[in-house]
Amino acid sequence: MTALTDPPKESFRLSMLINDTRYRSLTFQAIALLVLISAVAYLASNLMANLAAAGLNISYDFLGDPAGYDINQTLIGYTSQSAHLQAAWVGILNTLLVAFLACITATILGVFAGVMRLSNNWLVRKLMSGYVEIFRNIPVLIWILIIYAIMTVSLPAPNAFRGDSPESTMLLDSFAFTNRGIYIPSPIWGAGSIVVVLTFVASIIGVFAYRRYAKKLLFSTGKLLPMGWPSLAILFVPTILMFFIMGQPITLDYPELKGFNFRGGLKIGAPLIALWVALSVYTGAFIAENVRAGILAVSKGQTEAAAALGLRPGRIMNLVVLPQALRVIIPPLISQYLNITKNSSLAIAVGYADITATLGGITLNQTGRAIECVLLLMLFYLVISLGISAIMNTYNNAVKLKER
Amino acid sequence: MKKSVFLGALTVAGLAAGVAAAGTQDDVKARGKLNCGVTTGLVGFAAPDANGVWQGFDVSVCRAVAAAVLGDANAVEFVPTTGKTRFTALASGEIDMLARNTTWTFSRDVDLKFEFVGINYYDGQGFMVPKALGVSSAKELDGATVCIQTGTTTELNLADFFRKNNISYEPVPVETNAEGQQQYLAGACDTYTTDASGLAATRAAFENPADHVILPEIVSKEPLGPLVRHGDNEWADTVRWTLNALIAAEELGVTSANVGEMSMEAGSSPEVNRLLGTEGNLGEMLGLDADWAKKAIMAGGNYGELFEKNIGENTPIGLARGLNAQWTDGGLLYTPPFR
Secondary structure: OOOOOOOOOOOOOOOHHHHOHHHHHHHHHHHHHHHHHHHHHHHHHHHHHHHHHOOOOOOOHHHHOEOOOOOOOOOOOOOOOOEHHHHHHHHHHHHHHHHHHHHHHHHHHHHHHHHHOOOOOHHHHHHHHHHHHHHHOOOHHHHHHHHHHHHHHHOOOHHHHOOOOOOOOOEOOOEEEEOOEEEEOEEEEOOOHHHHHHHHHHHHHHHHHHHHHHHHHHHHHOOOOOOHHHHHHHHHHHHHHHHHHOOOOEEEEOOEEEOOEEEOOEEEEHHHHHHHHHHHHHHHHHHHHHHHHHHHHOOHHHHHHHHHOOOOHHHHHHHHHHHHHHHHHHHHHHHHHHHHHHHHHHHHHHOOOOHHHHHHHHHHHHHOOHHHHHHHHHHHHHHHHHHHHHHHHHHHHHHOOOOO | OHHHHHHHHHOOOOOOOOOOOOOHHHHHHHHOOEEEEEEOOEOOOEEEOOOOOEEOHHHHHHHHHHHHHHOOOOOEEEEEEOOOOHHHHHHOOOOOEEOOOOEOOHHHHHOOOEEEOOOOEEEOEEEEEEHHHOOOOHHHOOOEEEEEEOOOHHHHHHHHHHHHOOOOEEEEEEOOHHHHHHHHHOOOOOEEEEEHHHHHHHHHOOOOHHHEEEOOOOOOOEEEOOEEEOOOHHHHHHHHHHHHHHHHHHHHOOOOOOHHHHOOOOOOOHHHHHHHOOOOOHHHHHOOOOOHHHHHHHHHOOHHHHHHHHOOOOOOOOOOOHHHOEHHHOOOEOOOOOO
16 A cells, blocks of 8 residues: 655755745845845944034934924914924925815816817817927926916016005905915804804715715616706705805905005915916826826727717716726826825925925024934825825725726 | 945935045145035125126135135135025035025034134124115014025024014015015015125115115124034134134235235234234144235235125125224224234
8 A cells, every 4th residue: 555645845955045946036035135224224324423423413302492484374373483393294284285286176187188189179189289298398397487477477466456546456356366376255154154064064975975876876777867956956055055044154254455465365375376286287287198098098989889879978978988098097197196296395496385395494404404304304205105195096996997 | 435425425415425524625625626605696795797707705705715725716616505505515515615694603503513714794684675665664564575585594583573573474485585586576575684785785786776775673693604514623724714814904904905015025013924924834834835814815805805895885785894894993803813
């Protein structure tokens, strides 16, 4: 009787690390890792040694010291006596604000331009390719400076609004366009305004619920409910009703020319506008190309088949082509969002107080802690970029073609 | 040193490169050129002229040092720096010295590890407004928009001044003086603030200087002077005593016109003799030629001549000597004795 046994286990020899393909890649990776670690360690120790020789050290104590400088746009409380850390937070929020705004407008602009570039209308097509080629091929810094320069030169200074017969007047007595920014009325939240706001939030949820229901109905019964006007109605009617029921708790604070500047209302500063618009139009041109590529990736037969079913061109785009194009569009779109966030660091060119301007600019300069500040900046941008990437990839997984 | 250069290229700040080098003076001599940090352009203090040659009061300090060390006032590589980049440039060894309207402050001297070698201009922060605005005092600037160069001491003084007077303002940060001037003229800010000398220099470059007034308030002390890295005392001595030589020369009546003659042979004044190297060995102590001070003075003149030529009352900038007169004339300029 014979028993089947495993072949004798080959004993491990050191030479197999090089000769055996099973181990070879691991060997090289381990060597590469070791080299990398020692290179980084060498640089770090060299840095430390040189800092010590210069009598300097790495310390983050300065973050708690009063910053001493003022910032022209703050979303959170800040005075010149606040700590450098608070100034950094102000900068972080400003970065996120402009990145968020620019991502939205760039997407809208990009999708519009990308679709229009494939239009059958010669003029529209050429206009859009002109837009894409011009904006994509000129550096974003130049666009930021151009838009800022146009704003400061072409719009009037606040003192043009002064006097009995001023050179400029406010639009509808509530909007002032000046070279320092746009002043608009801001809401004053009175008692009971929270109810109105909650109603509005509930309405937004309601709109989504309605659209979901309509879609479900369409898929199960083939009955198409109207989408446009009911959505708008759900969005606004309850809120407006609640606004009057609560006795109009939200009033507006109008900007008024007082002293040197407009006071009151909400100011959207010229640097923010310049940065926002420049990032939007610049990145919009790239997104337009992504969208165009995505649409071209959908077979023409799909369009023809949809048309044969009697769908209108708008519906074909919305229901057939774009959903399939999204899986091609979204991955590069993630890169564009990252680009917007990173390019917002050019803010200092127009004096916008983003993180690079506060922590990486004034704080660095006033404290002289260059290495510490730059390390923090790198950490911030890394966290933000990875965050955006994670969120967008989750979305991508949700919309990508499901293979069953 | 090799180690440091490698690091400097690879780290973001490159802060430590060059620090390990012991003798900046030897480096400068070996290189045959002085790397001197100046502003990116402030007429009168440091700006290239129509021929692209750097001219100005701060530039003259660089030239005097180059003349003293290398014997050639033109052996200078001018490195334009902004308020933001100047300290990194100096700390990393990109420049040997900084002569750039830089205010001597405690933290820069102590915490940033720099060595201010003296003061070549006693200044204070002022405000400039268009005459049409009808403002006569800085305290009337409540709510104004202020153009301010970022990363400067003036930025901190500005915040202090408005806080102290309990009035508000809105800063418009700019990077360079040219940018500040452009924003101010475009009306993007109501007032421009920087050192009063800088305001005068900026205003002189305007098309209609008379349309703008510099408000009477001087809200801070701004002692401006050249600086070097901490820890290289020989080099600091060379720059310090070159500056002192220019100031002493004016006090002792040595000018670019008569320095040649006075240095031919020992004269009747022992201090002039020691300064010009006809007596004693002060040059040798610095590791320089005996006639180092003579070369420095020949480069552009003594302190008074430089002042008159670049920023004095007969120039478009039109600054009075004021605090910057010799101590014998009631000013603050006072050098330690050359002995």
